[in-house]
Amino acid sequence: MYGAGAVGGVVAGRLAMAGHDVAVVARGAHLAAIRRDGLTLRQPSGDTVVKLDAVEHPGDTHKDVVVLGMKSMDTAAALVALEGFDGPVVCLQNGVANERAALRHFARVYGVHVILPGSHLEPGVVTAHCAPVPGILDLGRFPSGSDATAQALARDLESAGFVSQPRPDIMRWKYRKLLMNLGNAVEALCGRVDGVDEAAEPVRAEGEAVLRHAGIDVASAAEDRERRGDIMRWPGGVGRAGGSSWQSLARGTGTVEADYLNGEIVLLGRLHGVPTPANETARRLVQRAARSGARPGSMTPAEFLHAVSLSTNDGR
Template sequence: MTRYVIVGAGAIGGAVGGLLANEGTEVLLVARGDHGRTMIDKGLTLRCPDATVTVPAPTVTGPEDVRLRSDDVLVLATKTHQADAAINQWADVGVYDNDELIGRAADRLPILTALNGVASEEIALRYFDRVFGVCVWMPAVMIEPGEVIVRGAPLRGVFHISRYGTAVDGEADAELLKSVQTDWTAAGCNVVLPDDVMPWKYRKLISNLGNAFQALLGDNPGAEELSEAARTEAREVLAAARIQVTSDDEERAARQDAAQVKPVPGTPQHLGGSSWQSLFRGSGNIETDYLNGEIALVGRRVGHPAPINSRITALARHAAHTGQRPGDVTVDQLRTALGL
């Protein structure tokens, strides 16, 4: 029986792991700090538009507390800027078949990269033989330790998943993907298995370019106008680099049901995405370097400057380092800083 080891059981990882566990699928959640300790002591609470459940899912704080099994599937769900450290930490952990040590995780186990951006697959491929890219569409938020708010209904989320890199054993990969599709569908998600997930991840990247604007502006109006300027610039950069991106129409159709974000009783009216959550919680870091910063990187590679995305990357990083909160910046201040 497959066990999903969720490395980084925060908003997305906690939502996926909690939904799977609630349906009887075996999981192991990995989380640090107060969030991890709360789940160890009290379980994980999932708050959805139509239900609230507390799941007593097994939880650990790191690989030192885990005995990996040959039937495990690693699911990486950290922020992208945390991915390299997390993968490095797990790559050399021993894997056992009953009581026999059969090798390292990097050689024996598949890893699913359920992160924003398009960099984590290459990071994982430096360590792991079998890497599966995951494009995540899931409106999940973690504000309080031990609690994840999942606002998607009727579907909880949509995931596009495919092998990253050339498969040595296509039959084994197909079997794994079908197993993931079956398990995650039973947990209330839609899992699509395209031949190549990366065009989907680049399309999601374009959407995620608005995360920094939402994080900086909070409830202040005007974020969408500025976000659209960053997206327009990004499309030009990706076209110049000849990077394939899933079309807007295809993307919209794929996540139509999951895009129905509904209110969850007893939660704040305004809840933001991953970058908003980083500033709201005062984490001191933010993943913008791998979102807007990815567009800046591609632009520099192909000689197509991306000044809006470059500047917002620096502004978001400064906000995280200096403890700014969502809404500390007005739209006029941000527009001036971006030269718009």
């Protein structure tokens, strides 16, 4: 598991608890804490300390399958570090750019549609918020299709308590998740306050319009609701402070993955002649917030919408 944060850490921890041989590639204080104390997996049922190998470089451990769990801006460096590996590479990541990048380096690449509410706010600790099923992790080969490896990976994830099935059309599901993730930047900028959902509406509306104009096949919102059903359950009183970009600002990492979420819509908009001022504003402002060390909630929803209106009037 290359990247052991909110998603990668939860999946690695549960796979190890299910008896699978798992090693994680981590860095900094998180790596030091896992090496010293183990990985603490916090779940509604309680905390479990999972002992597993933790290394700083993927060359320091045996690999049969590599799962990329880092944010998209760190994928390029990870792919270089993995040169020489000839097994399957699994993109347990949001966005839609990682699989294409990985396919330049590796012949067998798999995408995962990640529905896993998790948190990583302190070294050595990751939190899974839903129970008894922590997440839905459908997967498929990139660019399309399924095979015996996809089926085996799905079985392994199921053995660790996740819901997972192979999907030959995995990218249309990942594009639906991309649309849902477009609001991450707005949530990070404004915090989880009244009005944040309304402030995120323009970025999602632009995303829908751009993907439609580009002719990209996207799983519908109705399909997504049907797939989720009542699988993901949040025990009473359990919640998380914010999504992945909110957590990046809260931890002061200095980076967010908005270039690969909102930036994906901006890129497609420019390629197809569709204006995307809301997504460009969200991308630009949250990147600035990350670089400056701003905390979540540095602006109000009204201030964000005002910035969008100014960008719209500028013709961006």
